[in-house]
Amino acid sequence: MSVKKAISLGVGIGVLFIIVLIIYGVTHTFNQTKREDHLVKGVDLSAYQGDIDWELLADQNIDFAFIKATEGDDYVDTKFKTNWEASQKTALKVGAYHFLNYDTTGKAQAQNFIANVPVSDQNLPPVVDLELYGIYEDNALPKEQVKVILDEFLKELEDHYGVKPIIYTTQRIFKMYIGTDYKDYQIWIVDLDNAWPETLPNGETFTFWQYSHRGMMDGYDGDETFIDMNLYNGTYAEFIEEFF
Known part of the structure; x- marks a missing residue:
């Protein structure tokens, strides 16, 4: 090989190397920005979604998942243990939730949750699901009565x-039972009608927003076709800083 050819080849390799570095830098910067600043999306699910392929679910642009654990003072979701253990092997940030019952004490319900959900600083905080159900849909209990149960559970x-x-x-x-109380607690609000609920009815800011009950993803085979979709009110960097 002549000296001129060797120099030309060296210059060509050098230029190619610089191009590769530029491409890597741009790509790395983009991925870093996406990781820190993208909308933080997640799901919540229960036995209704059936058997779940957690690796597949986690690979569909979601960051977190809340799994139903318990209800009342004795019910445990039939898929909770399996879901919990499998979810821990993914990159998802995971939490467990309890559906609050109005027929038993908050303490008894808390004991049910505690007996089934491990303590871990690697997971999201526990969640209490406060809804009206069954006979209470048309005959809601007074706020004072619900407050006793909820406070004890919390x-x-x-x-x-x-x-x-x-x-x-x-x-x-929220308007019925939370109001201006519980300002020290993070709120996960269900709002299917608004593009983005800026504040809660009491003027405070929400932490999570459930925006759809009709999401569809791959990775589950239960009787329920749809899956609930949620967003965190902030960037991924803020999400990690707040909870981990």
């Missing part, structure tokens, strides 16, 4: 897990 969980639970509820139930 205290037991906070004492056990060392963090304040998140309260999940609808706009209607």
Whole structure:
């Protein structure tokens, strides 16, 4: 090989190397920005979604998942243990939720949740699902009565897990039972009608927003075709800083 050819080849390799570095830098910067600043999307699910392929589910542009654990003082979701263990092997940030029952004490319900959900600082805080159901849809209990149950449940969980639970509820139930109380608790609000609910009815800011009950994803085979979709009110960097 002549000296001129060797020099030309060296210059060509050098230019190619620089181009590769530029492409890598741009790509790395883009991925870093996406990781830190993209909308933080997640799902919540239960036994209704059937058997779940957690690796497949996690690979569909979601960052977190809340899994139903318990209800009342004795019910445990039939898929909770399997879902919990499998979800821990993914990159998703995971939490568990309890559906609050109005027929038993908050303490008894907390004991049911505590008996089934491990303590871990690697997971999202526990969630209490506050809704109206069954006979209570048309005959809602007075706020004072619900408050006794809810307060007892929240205290037991906070004492056990060392963090304040998140309260999940609808706009209607928020107005009925939360109001200006519970300002120290993060709220996961259900609002299917607005493009982005800037604030809660009491003027506070929500933490999570359930924006759809009719999401469709790959990775589950239950009787329920749809899956609930949610967003965190902030960037991924803020999400990690807030919870981890």
